[in-house]
Amino acid sequence: MRSLLFVPGDRPERFAKALASGADALIVDLEDSVAPEAKARAREAIAAFLTEKHAADIFVRVNPLGSEWIEADAAVAASADGVVLPKAEGAASVEALIALIGDAIPILPIATETPRAVFALGGYGAVADRLAGLTWGAEDLPAAIGAATSREPDGGYTPPYEMVRALALFGAHAAGIPAIDTVYPNLSDPEGLARYAGRAARDGFTAMLALHPAQVPVINAAFTPTPEQVARAQAVVAAFAVAPGAGVVRHEGQMLDAPHLKQAQRVLARAGV
Numbered sequence: 217m218r219s220l221l222f223v224p225g226d227r228p229e230r231f232a233k234a235l236a237s238g239a240d241a242l243i244v245d246l247e248d249s250v251a252p253e254a255k256a257r258a259r260e261a262i263a264a265f266l267t268e269k270h271a272a273d274i275f276v277r278v279n280p281l282g283s284e285w286i287e288a289d290a291a292v293a294a295s296a297d298g299v300v301l302p303k304a305e306g307a308a309s310v311e312a313l314i315a316l317i318g319d320a321i322p323i324l325p326i327a328t329e330t331p332r333a334v335f336a337l338g339g340y341g342a343v344a345d346r347l348a349g350l351t352w353g354a355e356d357l358p359a360a361i362g363a364a365t366s367r368e369p370d371g372g373y374t375p376p377y378e379m380v381r382a383l384a385l386f387g388a389h390a391a392g393i394p395a396i397d398t399v400y401p402n403l404s405d406p407e408g409l410a411r412y413a414g415r416a417a418r419d420g421f422t423a424m425l426a427l428h429p430a431q432v433p434v435i436n437a438a439f440t441p442t443p444e445q446v447a448r449a450q451a452v453v454a455a456f457a458v459a460p461g462a463g464v465v466r467h468e469g470q471m472l473d474a475p476h477l478k479q480a481q482r483v484l485a486r487a488g489v
Contacts, residue, residue, distance in 0.1 A: 220396065221243065237432040247280070303330055
C-alpha cells in the first residue's frame with residue numbers, strides 16, 4: 217500500500233468517487249467524521265458496501281476501545297479487509313480488538329493519539345503478525361495534552377510531534393511492519409503535500425493517509441520509485457552480484473556496503489521489479 221484514503225461511513229454517495237481515486241486502500245470511517253446520531257446509519261452503509269467486490273482494500277476505522285459503539289462497529293468491521301484502531305495504546309489494545317473481531321482481520325493501529333500511547337510504540341512487535349502496519353496522528357495528541365497545535369506556522373511539526381513521528385516510524389520498523397505517515401490536512405496545497413509525502417518516503421515511511429481523492433495521485437507518486445531510482449538500485453544490486461562475497465564494492469566512485477545493498481533491494485521491491 218502507498219495510499220489509504222479516508223471516507224466518512226455515513227456518506228455512501230462518496231464511496232464510488234473514493235474508489236475511483238486510485239487509492240490502494242479506503243478507510244471507511246465510523247469514528248471522528250461521523251456524528252454520534254449518524255453512526256448506526258454509517259454502519260448500515262458500510263455493511264452494504266462490504267458485500268461488494270472492490271479493487272482497493274477496504275478498511276473500517278472503528279470507534280475507540282471502551283466506547284459505547286465499539287461492539288457494534290466490530291461486528292461490521294469483521295468482514296472488512298482490515299480494521300483501523302484509533303486511540304491504540306500498544307499491543308494490549310490490539311489484543312483487546314482481536315477479542316472482539318477474531319484473529320483473521322489485519323489491524324492498523326493509530327498509535328500516538330494519547331500520551332500513554334507514545335510510551336507503547338516499541339511494543340507492537342508482540343502482535344506484528346496481526347498488523348497491517350502502524351500509523352500515527354498529529355491532531356488528537358495535542359488536544360489530549362492541552363497543546364495549542366502540533367504545527368509550526370509553515371506547516372512543519374513542533375519538536376514534540378517531530379519526536380512522536382520519529383518514534384512511530386521506528387516503532388513500525390522495529391516490529392517489521394509498514395510505517396504509514398499521517399494525513400496532510402491542507403487540501404488546497406498540492407505542492408506542500410508533494411513535499412510532505414516526498415519527505416515521508418525519504419525518511420522511511422512506505423505509505424501515507426489521505427483525506428481527499430485529489431491527494432491520492434500525489435501520494436502514490438511520492439511512494440512509487442522513479443525510473444531513475446529503479447535504475448540506480450538495479451546498478452547497485454548488479455555491482456554486488458559481480459563481486460559475490462564482497463562486503464564492500466566500488467560503484468560510480470563510491471564505496472558501498474551492506475546497508476546500500478539492502479536499501480537498493482527495498483527500492484526494487486517497492487517498484488515490483
